[in-house]
Amino acid sequence: MTFTIMCPYCRFEHAVQHPGGYLPIYADCPNCGNRFVVEPERHGVTTYTLEDAPCCSDPECREIEMGASDND
Numbered sequence: 001m002t003f004t005i006m007c008p009y010c011r012f013e014h015a016v017q018h019p020g021g022y023l024p025i026y027a028d029c030p031n032c033g034n035r036f037v038v039e040p041e042r043h044g045v046t047t048y049t050l051e052d053a054p055c056c057s058d059p060e061c062r063e064i065e066m067g068a069s070d071n072d
């Protein structure tokens with residue numbers, strides 16, 4: 001599915017593709033080039049800068065915490 005999100009760094013609004021469900025993913029802003037976290041929620045979507053993302057919302061941090069990925 002596609003979300004329209006706003007870059008947490010430069011506020012540039014653009015669309016990102018998400019595979020579905022509530023897993024957080026990384027997105028790269030086409031305007032400023034920064035990477036950030038996009039996490040779908042029940043009522044929309046939340047974005048975090050990498051500095052602000054809690055571990056449970058950081059795709060890499062989740063992988064480390066959960067050990068082997070079961071999403072592949």
Ligand SMILES: [Zn+2]
Nearest residue numbers: 007010029032
């Ligand atoms: Zn940006």
